[in-house]
Amino acid sequence: MARAPVLTSQAQDFARWYQEVIAKAELADNGPVRGTMVIRPWGYAVWERMQREVDDRIKATGAQNAYFPLFIPQSYLQREAEHIEGFSPELAVVTHAGGKELEEPVVVRPTSETIVNSFFAKWVQSYRDLPMLVNNWSNVVRWELRPRIFLRTTEFLWQEGHTCHATEADAGAYARRILDDVYADFMESVLAMPVLRGRKTRRERFAGAVSTLTCEAMMRDGKALQMGTSHELGQNFAKSFGVRFSAADGAQNYVWQTSWGVSTRMVGGLIMCHGDDAGLRIPPRLAPIQAVVMVVKDGDGVSEAAAQLVSEFTAAGVRCELDARTDTPFGRRAIDRELKGVPVRVEVGPRELADGTAVLVRRIRGSKTSTPLAGLTEAVTRALIEDQAQLYVEASTRREAATADVSTVAEAAEAAATGWARIDWAALGPEGEAILAEQAISVRCLVRADGRLPDSDDEPGLIAVVGRSY
Amino acid sequence: MARAPVLTSQAQDFARWYQEVIAKAELADNGPVRGTMVIRPWGYAVWERMQREVDDRIKATGAQNAYFPLFIPQSYLQREAEHIEGFSPELAVVTHAGGKELEEPVVVRPTSETIVNSFFAKWVQSYRDLPMLVNNWSNVVRWELRPRIFLRTTEFLWQEGHTCHATEADAGAYARRILDDVYADFMESVLAMPVLRGRKTRRERFAGAVSTLTCEAMMRDGKALQMGTSHELGQNFAKSFGVRFSAADGAQNYVWQTSWGVSTRMVGGLIMCHGDDAGLRIPPRLAPIQAVVMVVKDGDGVSEAAAQLVSEFTAAGVRCELDARTDTPFGRRAIDRELKGVPVRVEVGPRELADGTAVLVRRIRGSKTSTPLAGLTEAVTRALIEDQAQLYVEASTRREAATADVSTVAEAAEAAATGWARIDWAALGPEGEAILAEQAISVRCLVRADGRLPDSDDEPGLIAVVGRSY
Numbered sequence: 024m025a026r027a028p029v030l031t032s033q034a035q036d037f038a039r040w041y042q043e044v045i046a047k048a049e050l051a052d053n054g055p056v057r058g059t060m061v062i063r064p065w066g067y068a069v070w071e072r073m074q075r076e077v078d079d080r081i082k083a084t085g086a087q088n089a090y091f092p093l094f095i096p097q098s099y100l101q102r103e104a105e106h107i108e109g110f111s112p113e114l115a116v117v118t119h120a121g122g123k124e125l126e127e128p129v130v131v132r133p134t135s136e137t138i139v140n141s142f143f144a145k146w147v148q149s150y151r152d153l154p155m156l157v158n159n160w161s162n163v164v165r166w167e168l169r170p171r172i173f174l175r176t177t178e179f180l181w182q183e184g185h186t187c188h189a190t191e192a193d194a195g196a197y198a199r200r201i202l203d204d205v206y207a208d209f210m211e212s213v214l215a216m217p218v219l220r221g222r223k224t225r226r227e228r229f230a231g232a233v234s235t236l237t238c239e240a241m242m243r244d245g246k247a248l249q250m251g252t253s254h255e256l257g258q259n260f261a262k263s264f265g266v267r268f269s270a271a272d273g274a275q276n277y278v279w280q281t282s283w284g285v286s287t288r289m290v291g292g293l294i295m296c297h298g299d300d301a302g303l304r305i306p307p308r309l310a311p312i313q314a315v316v317m318v319v320k321d322g323d324g325v326s327e328a329a330a331q332l333v334s335e336f337t338a339a340g341v342r343c344e345l346d347a348r349t350d351t352p353f354g355r356r357a358i359d360r361e362l363k364g365v366p367v368r369v370e371v372g373p374r375e376l377a378d379g380t381a382v383l384v385r386r387i388r389g390s391k392t393s394t395p396l397a398g399l400t401e402a403v404t405r406a407l408i409e410d411q412a413q414l415y416v417e418a419s420t421r422r423e424a425a426t427a428d429v430s431t432v433a434e435a436a437e438a439a440a441t442g443w444a445r446i447d448w449a450a451l452g453p454e455g456e457a458i459l460a461e462q463a464i465s466v467r468c469l470v471r472a473d474g475r476l477p478d479s480d481d482e483p484g485l486i487a488v489v490g491r492s493y
Numbered sequence: 494m495a496r497a498p499v500l501t502s503q504a505q506d507f508a509r510w511y512q513e514v515i516a517k518a519e520l521a522d523n524g525p526v527r528g529t530m531v532i533r534p535w536g537y538a539v540w541e542r543m544q545r546e547v548d549d550r551i552k553a554t555g556a557q558n559a560y561f562p563l564f565i566p567q568s569y570l571q572r573e574a575e576h577i578e579g580f581s582p583e584l585a586v587v588t589h590a591g592g593k594e595l596e597e598p599v600v601v602r603p604t605s606e607t608i609v610n611s612f613f614a615k616w617v618q619s620y621r622d623l624p625m626l627v628n629n630w631s632n633v634v635r636w637e638l639r640p641r642i643f644l645r646t647t648e649f650l651w652q653e654g655h656t657c658h659a660t661e662a663d664a665g666a667y668a669r670r671i672l673d674d675v676y677a678d679f680m681e682s683v684l685a686m687p688v689l690r691g692r693k694t695r696r697e698r699f700a701g702a703v704s705t706l707t708c709e710a711m712m713r714d715g716k717a718l719q720m721g722t723s724h725e726l727g728q729n730f731a732k733s734f735g736v737r738f739s740a741a742d743g744a745q746n747y748v749w750q751t752s753w754g755v756s757t758r759m760v761g762g763l764i765m766c767h768g769d770d771a772g773l774r775i776p777p778r779l780a781p782i783q784a785v786v787m788v789v790k791d792g793d794g795v796s797e798a799a800a801q802l803v804s805e806f807t808a809a810g811v812r813c814e815l816d817a818r819t820d821t822p823f824g825r826r827a828i829d830r831e832l833k834g835v836p837v838r839v840e841v842g843p844r845e846l847a848d849g850t851a852v853l854v855r856r857i858r859g860s861k862t863s864t865p866l867a868g869l870t871e872a873v874t875r876a877l878i879e880d881q882a883q884l885y886v887e888a889s890t891r892r893e894a895a896t897a898d899v900s901t902v903a904e905a906a907e908a909a910a911t912g913w914a915r916i917d918w919a920a921l922g923p924e925g926e927a928i929l930a931e932q933a934i935s936v937r938c939l940v941r942a943d944g945r946l947p948d949s950d951d952e953p954g955l956i957a958v959v960g961r962s963y
Contacts, residue, residue, distance in 0.1 A: 052612065055566050062560035064557035067557070068558070088534065088537050092525075093601075094529055094648065095526070117586060120585040121582065121584075122581070151820070161632070162563055168591065178562055
């Protein structure tokens, strides 16, 4: 007996599927102010796990967390010309506070390069203070005309890193280290999302940066999502804000800088990269709950056996929860866990218990297996490892299949209808990029012919990867 | 040879000492917008440790984290009369965004009862959904006329919890559980700060609450600091926002609610409760770095021996750091660690190494002891435990000595010049409270005669604890 589908299928309407899964898996709601969002407990638990994993990696590079204010004087943003030009259409401005009109309006931070640099100018004195590596977890505001939950929201949560270095080479190496060791490593090994590492074209660069490195992922509908960026700022902000240091030889030099960020947008990427018609599929390494032990039906010793399994799994290092809410129909509870993407369900009832088994349901591959209680902990831990790998392989295979090598702008546009196209950057160039832009297709990044991250924007033989994007 | 003091002494000018220690220990800076602050890495590391400890305790009560938006429609705040009256003088208002004037101005959240309740109205349907327990770590804005860093800032970081319960008794029990098991337990066992648990008078209650429970701590200058509060909201917000549930018997009832919060203000409390004329003293259980191994001077095998100690301490569970920056004078490094309040320093140089010893410096009791390398790990872990207790005992003793039992308003005012006074609430009453208020003295809380938290504001025999406050 087929049950009615819980969600619109991805094939039928991907955008609608996305909205529905967010609502039904209780990830988030739209806020009352246009473009804002409420992140509900399950969505926030996913974000907290992301934060923890990213934060550990940021700290391992030597950066320290700090907090910079939400409010920035309007005049600060104007000091770097490209920066203000890029951000001014998106600013939210506080004009009244404490019952009065303010003398100088303050801007709600869209990003913090300006205010951070006003402090770097005080804190950086000598080469001994370098590198100075700080990171800030915070909320930022960019007024969005076409908001889309998690992907483009007026307010979003993120981390923004800001660093000062003595030399251009040090800054470049650090920007790259963040991309590789923090972002790409996290996305590939924890989110199970293959990401393309490349350089943004001038058109797509961060406002105020001299180069932008990016991690791009392919969603299940073939579109690209920019998952995180790491910028070299050169000495642009250092000169605008006077961030100088005395070198070992006594010279006064401007610092070289980087900035970099990932945000709650990654939650949207996770949904659209791994989700299927039954809901989310959360990679086991990320999942706030990796396994849920569900009491199918009450009966002699069932709750005790279920609780015992939870202790065994927990002792084996599995993030685990007991679901003994037998006053709610089992089917509803099972669908809820499926929607929420919990990697493993272990179902126990009187019948299973009598057989000395439980049913092991693996959300990622969709299998159901009766498994002896004795070997269950091992089966669960093995499933978590295998299914983490499985998700990565699936996403890689899909990306591979949906990427075409092309040689003309027309072919690139055609390929971008369903996926990505690879085309010689020398052949495409800024002119071809502008033509594609008219069709809402962009150069996601520039890579080497072998797909790897180039050392500079000027390397010969670069390939442009183009596609539609969120 | 006495060295020049690094800080103004507490006895000479406590307020100045406070500002100086914050600057010199590199905890925080004032932001460019009046009343905002930049929390520097050492200050933020302390806050992160506080967050982790509080967060673990909040989760242990069954609450889950979520995120509610920064921006609240102005109309939401107006729905609860006392609430808007209490907060409207402090609001920051966004009137322009995306280059246009907004149709309805939005308020930057001063607290989130209104917006949270607009969602509870959707999420709470049945008694099965109760209790609903959510917590939000975020930044809030209250425009301050007399800002003071960490204590009263225009923007501050905090957590705010919001809960819905089926009965008044459940709500009351949960508000109290937060006060006891989360706030007081954290403050006493981690911050090593004795706190008085009591009930706020009507005059001091949160705007919109039916009762407010508080944790009050005494600072070294005898003033009180409100460290955290837990409110019973009754059905005030539930009625304003229509938060109803169908009970098991089918009746439609309004929920009973609580809200509760602690903030970066606790960092200010920590500084003023434990700091001394040499700087901060951070309790070992809180300290981001519990022990620093300092290379006094380079020499054969010194760095290796220091690194070895760091591994041994780390293996014993001590949060530990190596300081081998011998290009900076040792005295400067030692003063810096003293200012920052790192609980234990272990100093190793060629001379100590030749003797098979190191110097163990305990910041909290100010002792320096030559200690055999062989027993060092045990000496360090014992020092951390002992000095945690020591700080608590010192603060308790100080509070005890600075609290007087009095019987008239005049005596209460006199005692409040240097500490706290205890006076019968029946004798003082709202009239006496108003008289004291004219002298900037307030009733910090109402307690039982034995100092414990009363069950209600109407218990007979309550004692008012009065004092000046931050």
